[in-house]
Amino acid sequence: xxxxxxxxxxxxxxxxxxxxxxxxxxxxxxxxxxxxxxxxxxxxxxxxxxxxxxxxxxxxxxxxxxxxxxxxxxxxxxxxxxxxxxxxxxxxxxxxxxxxxxxxxxxxxxxxxxxxxxxxxxxxxxxxxxxxxxxxxxxxxxxxxxxxxxxxxxxxxxxxxxxxxxxxxxxxxxxxxxxxxxxxxxxxxxxxxxxxxxxxxxxxxxxxxxxxxxxxxxxxxxxxxxxxxxxxxxxxxxxxxxxxxxxxxxxxxxxxxxxxxxxxxxxxxxxxxxxxxxxxxxxxxxxxxxxxxxxxxxxxxxxxxxxxxxxxxxxxxxxxxxxxxxxxxxxxxxx
Amino acid sequence: xxxxxxxxxxxxxxxxxxxxxxxxxxxxxxxxxxxxxxxxxxxxxxxxxxxxxxxxxxxxxxxxxxxxxxxxxxxxxxxxxxxxxxxxxxxxxxxxxxxxxxxxxxxxxxxxxxxxxxxxxxxxxxxxxxxxxxxxxxxxxxxxxxxxxxxxxxxxxxxxxxxxxxxxxxxxxxxxxxxxxxxxxxxxxxxxxxxxxxxxxxxxxxxxxxxxxxxxxxxxxxxxxxxxxxxxxxxxxxxxxxxxxxxxxxxxxxxxxxxxxxxxxxxxxxxxxxxxxxxxxxxxxxxxxxxxxxxxxxxxxxxxxxxxxxxxxxxxxxxxxxxxxxxxxxxxxxxxxxxxxxxxxxxxxxxxxxxxxxxxxxxxxxxxxxxxxxxxxxxxxxxxxxxxxxxxxxxxxxxxxxxxxxxxxxxxxxxxxxxxxxxxxxxxxxxxxxxxxxxxxxxxxxxxxxxxxxxxxxxxxxxxxxxxxxxxxxxxxxxxxxxxxxxxxxxxxxxxxxxxxxxxxxxxxxxxxxxxxxxxxxxxxxxxxxxxxxxxxxxxxxxxxxxxxxxxxxxxxxxxxxxxxxxxxxxxxxxxxxxxxxxxxxxxxxxxxxxxxxxxxxxxxxxxxxxxxxxxxxxxxx
Numbered sequence: 001x002x003x004x005x006x007x008x009x010x011x012x013x014x015x016x017x018x019x020x021x022x023x024x025x026x027x028x029x030x031x032x033x034x035x036x037x038x039x040x041x042x043x044x045x046x047x048x049x050x051x052x053x054x055x056x057x058x059x060x061x062x063x064x065x066x067x068x069x070x071x072x073x074x075x076x077x078x079x080x081x082x083x084x085x086x087x088x089x090x091x092x093x094x095x096x097x098x099x100x101x102x103x104x105x106x107x108x109x110x111x112x113x114x115x116x117x118x119x120x121x122x123x124x125x126x127x128x129x130x131x132x133x134x135x136x137x138x139x140x141x142x143x144x145x146x147x148x149x150x151x152x153x154x155x156x157x158x159x160x161x162x163x164x165x166x167x168x169x170x171x172x173x174x175x176x177x178x179x180x181x182x183x184x185x186x187x188x189x190x191x192x193x194x195x196x197x198x199x200x201x202x203x204x205x206x207x208x209x210x211x212x213x214x215x216x217x218x219x220x221x222x223x224x225x226x227x228x229x230x231x232x233x234x235x236x237x238x239x240x241x242x243x244x245x246x247x248x249x250x251x252x253x254x255x256x257x258x259x260x261x262x263x264x265x266x267x268x269x270x271x272x273x274x275x276x277x278x279x280x281x282x283x284x285x286x287x288x289x290x291x292x293x294x295x296x297x298x299x300x301x302x303x304x305x306x307x308x309x310x311x312x313x314x315x316x317x318x319x320x321x322x323x324x325x326x327x328x329x330x331x332x333x334x335x
Numbered sequence: 336x337x338x339x340x341x342x343x344x345x346x347x348x349x350x351x352x353x354x355x356x357x358x359x360x361x362x363x364x365x366x367x368x369x370x371x372x373x374x375x376x377x378x379x380x381x382x383x384x385x386x387x388x389x390x391x392x393x394x395x396x397x398x399x400x401x402x403x404x405x406x407x408x409x410x411x412x413x414x415x416x417x418x419x420x421x422x423x424x425x426x427x428x429x430x431x432x433x434x435x436x437x438x439x440x441x442x443x444x445x446x447x448x449x450x451x452x453x454x455x456x457x458x459x460x461x462x463x464x465x466x467x468x469x470x471x472x473x474x475x476x477x478x479x480x481x482x483x484x485x486x487x488x489x490x491x492x493x494x495x496x497x498x499x500x501x502x503x504x505x506x507x508x509x510x511x512x513x514x515x516x517x518x519x520x521x522x523x524x525x526x527x528x529x530x531x532x533x534x535x536x537x538x539x540x541x542x543x544x545x546x547x548x549x550x551x552x553x554x555x556x557x558x559x560x561x562x563x564x565x566x567x568x569x570x571x572x573x574x575x576x577x578x579x580x581x582x583x584x585x586x587x588x589x590x591x592x593x594x595x596x597x598x599x600x601x602x603x604x605x606x607x608x609x610x611x612x613x614x615x616x617x618x619x620x621x622x623x624x625x626x627x628x629x630x631x632x633x634x635x636x637x638x639x640x641x642x643x644x645x646x647x648x649x650x651x652x653x654x655x656x657x658x659x660x661x662x663x664x665x666x667x668x669x670x671x672x673x674x675x676x677x678x679x680x681x682x683x684x685x686x687x688x689x690x691x692x693x694x695x696x697x698x699x700x701x702x703x704x705x706x707x708x709x710x711x712x713x714x715x716x717x718x719x720x721x722x723x724x725x726x727x728x729x730x731x732x733x734x735x736x737x738x739x740x741x742x743x744x745x746x747x748x749x750x751x752x753x754x755x756x757x758x759x760x761x762x763x764x765x766x767x768x769x770x771x772x773x774x775x776x777x778x779x780x781x782x783x784x785x786x787x788x789x790x791x792x793x794x795x796x797x798x799x800x801x802x803x804x805x806x807x808x809x810x811x812x813x814x815x816x817x818x819x820x821x822x823x824x825x826x827x828x829x830x831x832x833x834x835x836x837x838x839x840x841x842x843x844x845x846x847x848x849x850x851x852x853x854x855x856x857x858x859x860x861x862x863x864x865x866x867x868x869x870x871x872x873x874x875x876x877x878x879x880x881x882x883x884x885x886x887x888x889x890x891x892x893x894x895x896x897x898x899x900x901x902x903x904x905x906x907x908x909x910x911x912x913x914x915x916x917x918x919x920x921x922x923x924x925x926x927x928x929x930x931x932x933x934x935x936x937x938x939x940x941x942x943x944x945x946x947x948x949x950x951x952x953x954x955x956x957x
Contacts, residue, residue, distance in 0.1 A: 017805065019817060048800045053644075064805050064818065069797035071647060072807025073640065074670050080637035084605060084644020084652060085797070087630060092648065092797055110640075113633040312628070316601070319623040323592050326622045327760050331528065332579045333379040 010044060012037035017067045028179030028205035029058060032126060033065060035182045036095075039189040040068075045093060052095045053082045055102040058133050059126035059205070062097045076107020079114035082121050083308070090309040093193070094121040100141035101131045104160050108140075115169040117308040118197045122189075125162055125200065128207035129214050136210030148210070162202045163286035163300060167279065173199035174282065174301040179206055180219045181297065184230050188298055197307050204295075218295045231285070231298035233276045236268070239294050246271030247294075249284070256284045258293065276302040353412025355420030356514065359437045360429030361398045362390065362405045365507035369427075370407030371580075372511055372528070376520050377411035378580050378757050381573050384411035385866060386580075386755045387419035387939065392610065392693045399453070399461040401432045415873060417721075418866035419754060421941035425517070427510055429453065429484075431462035438468075443476050448513065450484035450506065480559065484509055484550075491549035492542040501539070505546035512550025522551050574759055581758035583722040583751035583863075584614035587655075587681060590729025592624050593763050595651050597730070598737055599770040601626040602651040605642040607635045610693040611749040612657045612683040639664035639671075639680070646676045649773060649796035651733065655681035657749075658700055659690065662707075668742055669708045672832065674806045675783075675792050677736035677743075679729075684748040686937045695937025696750035698862055699913035704744045705891045705920070711829050713836040715739070716891040717843075718746040720865035723758045725751065728888060730766070735839055737771055740791040746890065748912075750939050751863040775799045782806065782816035790835035836892055843889040846896055853903035854881025855953055859929075860910045861887040861917055864940055868910055871945040880953055890917070893925065901926045906952050908932060910945065 015037040023029045040050065050068035054060035056075035063070030069092075073081045078096045086094055096114070103111045103125050114123070130148065131137040138148040138155040141162070145154040166174050173195040177185035185203065192199035204215045218227035229239035229247065237247040238261075246259040248270040259267040272281065282301035288294065356373060358366040367388055377384050387408040396403030410420035422442045428434035430453040441447060449469070459467050468474060469481060488509045489502045497505075508525075515522055526544050533540040553559065581589075595602035606616045606629065620629045632638035635656055642652030654664065661682045671678040684700045686692035700707075704716045715735055719728040725747065732743040774780070774793035782804040783792050795802045804816060812819040813827050848857075850872060860868045865886045872884040883904065887893075901907050901921075907929040909918040918931035932948050934940055 019805075047803050049798055051797045063807070066805075067803060069803050070805035070807075071674075072805065072809065073643075074666055074808060077636060077640040077667065080632065080640035081644040081647070083630070083632075083637075084603070084641035084646075084650075085648040086644075087603065087628070087641075088601065088645045088648035088650040089796070089798060109633055110637055113637070312630075316626075316628045319625055319627065321622055321624045323589065323596060323622075323624055324760075324763055326624060327579070327589060327763075328577060330579065331375055332577050332760065333381075334577050335381055335573060335575050 010041050010047075012041045015040045015045075015047065015067050017065055019064050021065050022061065023058060024209055026208040027058070028128070028207070029062070029126065031179045031182050032124070032185070032203055032205060033062060035185045035189060036062070036066075036124070038186050039193060042186065042190055043193055045193070049091060050093045050095070051085060052097055053078045053085065054097040055099075055107055056133070057099040057102045057131075058207075059097055059099040059124075060102060076102050076105070077110055078102070079107065079110040079119070079123070083114060083117070083119055086119055086121060086309040087312045090120065090313050096121055096123040098123065098125050099132075100125065100127045100129060100162070101139045104140045104162060104165070112165065112169040115166050115171040115198050115200065118170070118172050118305050120196055120307040120309050121198055122192045123198060123200045124189075125202045126205045127162060127202050128205045128211055129159070130207050130211035132207050132210055146211075161286060162200070164283065166200045167282055167286065167301065171200050171301070172197035172303050172305050173299070174286070175199070175201045175299045176204070176295070176297045177201060178204045178215065178219055178228070178297060181224075181228070184297060191299055191302075195302060197305055218290060227294050228297055229294040231274045231296060231300060233274055233299065233302070235274055236271045237274050238271065248272060249281075256288060256293065276300070353410050353416055353420065354425070355408060355410040355423045356425040356427070357406055357408040357423040357437055357440070358427045358510075359404055359406040359433035360427075360507075361403050361433075362393070362395050363398070364405070364429045365504070366405055366427075366429070367407045369507040369511045369514075370409050372525055373514055374409045374411075374580055374755065375528075376515065376518070376524060377409065378578065379524065382411040382413065382757075383416035383573070384409060384757060385416050385419040386410075387750065388753045389938075390694055399430055399432055399458050401436050401462055404433050404436045406433070406437060415870060416756075417869040418939065418942055421943050425514075427514070429506065429510075431458045431464055431468065434468060435462045435464060438474075441477060444478070446478040446480070447474065448510065449479065449481040451481045452483045452485040454481075480513070482553070487549060487553065488546050491545045495538050495542045495545070497538070497542055502542070505543050508543045508546040509550035512547040513553055516551045516554050522547050573757070577760045578757050579760055580755045581722050582614070582753055582755045583719065583725045583747055584753070585618055586722050586725035586758070587615050587719075587729050587745070587747065588618040588622065590726040591653055591679070591733070592619070592622070592627050593726070593766060594730035594733030595627065596763075597766055597768050598651065598733060599768070600649075600651040601628070602653060603628050603630055603642070603645045604653045604655060605630045605632050605638045605645065606655050607632050607638045607660060609635075609657045609660045611685055611752050612655045612660070612681065614752060615655045615681060615683070635660035635663035636667060639667035643667060643671050643676060643678055646671075646678055647797070649794070649798075651677060651679070653679040653681070655683065657683045657685050657693075658687045658703075661700065661703065665708050668714070669710060669712045670808045671742045672708070672712045672714055673808050673811075675740045677733075677740060677794070679732050679736055680742060680744045682744060682746050683752045684746060686935065692937045694749060696748045696863065696939060697912050697935060697937065698746070698748060698864070699916065699935070700746065701861075701890060701911075701913065701916040701920075704746055711833065713833050714741055714891070715743040715836060715839050715889070716746060717743060717889055718862040718887070719751060720862060720886045720888060722751060722754055722756050724888070726761070731843070734769065735842055737794070738791065738842070739789055739835055739839055740794060741836065746862055748863050754863075773799065774802060776801065780804075781814045783811055783814055785831070788838075790831060790838060839889075840892050840894055844894065844896070846885060846887075846894055846900065848883050848885055848900065850876060850883030851881045852883070854883060855904065856880065856882045856906040856908060856949065857901060857904035858882065858884045858908050858910055858949070859887065859917070859921065859926075860884070861890055864910055864912060867940040867942045867945055870942045871949060874942070874946055875949055880949075882949065887917075893920070897921075897925045901929075906930060906955070908949065908952055910940065912940070
């Protein structure tokens with residue numbers, strides 16, 4: 001616990017609490033925890049004004065490891081607690097730490113409403129496509145065919161896409177990262193923290209015990225360059241070795257397709273320029289099929305909208321009535 | 336079952352100090368409003384009064400059906416008016432269904448006022464009557480004013496060019512005019528009220544005033560005055576000051592706001608719409624009080640969680656709901672107990688289980704309030720006994736929640752929420768301030784270190800320098816608050832959480848005994864049953880029965896004093912609107928030989944029923 005005066009420059013280690021981290025060795029959560037600490041140091045966040053609020057699950061233990069304020073709540077409900085916190089003190093920098101079971105299953109309702117209301121906070125959704133803490137059951141993010149203690153012959157349910165759900169809920173900032181690409185994750189988190197509004201960052205996170213290598217098809221070093229596209233606002237959507245592949249909209253305007261710039265350099269004219277304000281393209285980027293297309297990483301969508309907490313504060317500040325006056329309003333009689 | 340006149344013949348039910356009027360009609364007939372106006376007229380005469388609105392769960396049930404009947408009962412008089420009356424002296428029935436549903440509750444010799452236009456074949460059939468009740472002698476022994484109110488209203492408002500539909504909407508004002516005449520009141524106050532509410536020049540204001548005056552003039556114009564005995568609302572003198580009528584919901588809203596102001600806290604009521612709890616949220620939204628806000632959450636769980644978030648951040652979080660919603664909040668309430676933060680939970684109880692009877696009253700959530708969470712999860716349970724008492728209880732709840740860093744549940748009910756009584760508007764500048772002192776600036780700070788007298792931990796707001804800490808629902812070390820799986824620590828924390836709540840007894844040590852301090856019978860009630868129990872107790876005291884009454888307002892922790900008190904009486908009788916929940920609780924340790932009187936009809940107790948039951952128990956002898 002840090003009770004002394006803070007030095008002027010905080011380092012990532014200054015954001016670590018005195019508690020021993022208890023995740024499984026090799027868990028992707030370690031990398032994300034480091035990225036979060038690095039982000040706070042990069043933005044020189046004040047520990048006293050920072051609150052990590054979490055639900056239940058492996059990811060949700062993160063607040064215990066931060067030297068900030070932390071609130072480990074109940075399963076799926078972190079956004080509701082965060083809402084109460086922000087409408088009471090909008091100055092606090094609130095981070096919601098959640099997982100795919102926490103946010104997309106038991107807490108689905110709060111997830112969509114915190115985005116709809118555009119609460120000024122960061123939501124880090126650690127997506128490992130499995131229930132880790134309860135020992136490996138399929139989650140709503142698990143792919144069809146996922147074998148688990150509750151789906152012995154493979155899951156028969158279609159998975160839910162966090163980014164698509166967030167887009168249709170009215171989210172104002174949607175980004176993706178991977179626990180194996182921390183270099184790219186940190187700048188994404190920095191922007192998420194700066195964004196005024198609800199910032200959703202879905203982080204693909206490897207569960208080494210119950211769903212190991214589920215993201216290998218695009219995170220493995222041998223394929224990463226061909227299977228990941230790191231989006232940058234205002235820049236062409238290029239990826240692959242020497243940026244020789246690009247994304248374009250198909251002829252039906254129904255999906256994105258890959259342009260090969262190696263065979264035909266003129267294809268560059270059809271490659272899309274990433275515009276984080278374009279919701280339609282954001283949908284198409286979120287929907288890309290991982291087996292045939294690259295995975296979209298970085299900031300997918302970002303717009304400005306009034307936040308719940310600022311609207312709320314303005315409304316509360318307009319409340320000027322005095323209790324005694326209101327008690328005497330309406331019909332009274334004097335004896 | 337055909338609606339026959341009252342079978343009640345007991346003279347007990349006629350009292351000479353009060354009058355009970357019931358207005359009944361379709362949900363859209365404006366009966367609540369008409370009743371409210373008469374209530375006000377009685378109130379400005381200084382009368383004691385109590386009201387009881389009774390309405391169906393359906394917003395606009397099909398017109399003319401018995402299940403669509405809405406009613407409003409007001410009882411006023413010079414004596415103690417603690418209940419809204421067992422039986423009506425006057426019934427206004429706007430249609431056959433309203434007559435059928437309410438006729439059983441009119442006293443013999445009572446007056447019935449009927450809109451005869453609605454007693455056509457269709458209306459009679461719709462109400463389920465086999466024949467016209469006006470023609471078959473079924474109303475024998477009652478006084479009847481049966482006239483075509485619809486036609487008379489339309490005639491009265493004709494000059495304003497309203498259509499038939501809008502014209503008929505003034506029927507309730509015509510009826511009110513007639514009622515005001517009955518009580519020898521003029522129409523001035525109501526005219527002022529209409530003009531203030533809808534605007535002087537509004538055509539609807541003018542039409543309503545015309546209907547009101549037509550109803551008021553009707554008896555003189557028709558010489559009805561010779562047949563019907565007019566009553567006079569006498570003027571009595573209660574405590575001097577400024578008065579108003581108040582419902583339990585308004586009183587809770589004012590109490591919460593006052594409690595927060597005196598603690599120098601902003602208050603946020605986080606709720607989800609539910610009958611009958613929503614009025615509390617509506618009132619607070621409407622008042623726009625400084626520092627007070629509401630947050631309408633996406634569901635009951637989010638409502639409770641966001642309220643906890645408010646308290647975590649240093650505001651005062653309140654969540655209000657009714658049975659089904661309280662069930663959903665249970666897990667979050669457990670977290671608030673575990674992390675030891677202030678939280679106010681209001682349960683406007685309704686008849687259950689499940690959806691039950693959403694608009695009807697019951698006290699069947701007592702056990703849920705005390706024990707309805709997983710794990711050993713004690714909290715404080717308070718219950719107001721009348722609309723005006725809600726104001727006191729809400730403030731008390733806030734004081735306890737802050738002082739002991741604990742959730743406090745307030746058990747109101749559907750009756751209390753909607754019932755009204757006169758209220759001497761308090762001078763809140765005279766209420767003592769007790770600003771919260773938040774923890775700050777401490778060396779070697781321990782989040783779960785406790786005050787030795789209250790056992791409460793400190794309240795620390797995020798944003799406070801040097802006090803960064805982590806809390807959560809996992810068991811905590813008794814000092815550092817860090818996660819602890821240590822067996823002895825869990826035992827210690829369980830004990831501390833229980834002992835902390837036990838210490839609240841010091842703050843609620845005000846058991847009021849009405850009647851002799853020892854005697855034949857002690858009646859123990861809680862919550863909204865106070866009215867009928869009080870009247871029954873006073874009535875029996877006159878019969879030389881040594882009967883006393885305690886209305887508990889703190890149900891958990893139970894006062895240790897109770898055990899000695901109950902030892903002073905031959906019979907201990909627990910009265911409640913459930914299957915005997917407080918009875919079972921008291922029988923366990925405090926009053927093993929207690930007897931139970933219960934009722935789960937969705938309606939408040941009748942004084943008459945209580946009298947009979949108390950007498951029967953007293954006859955059992957010593």
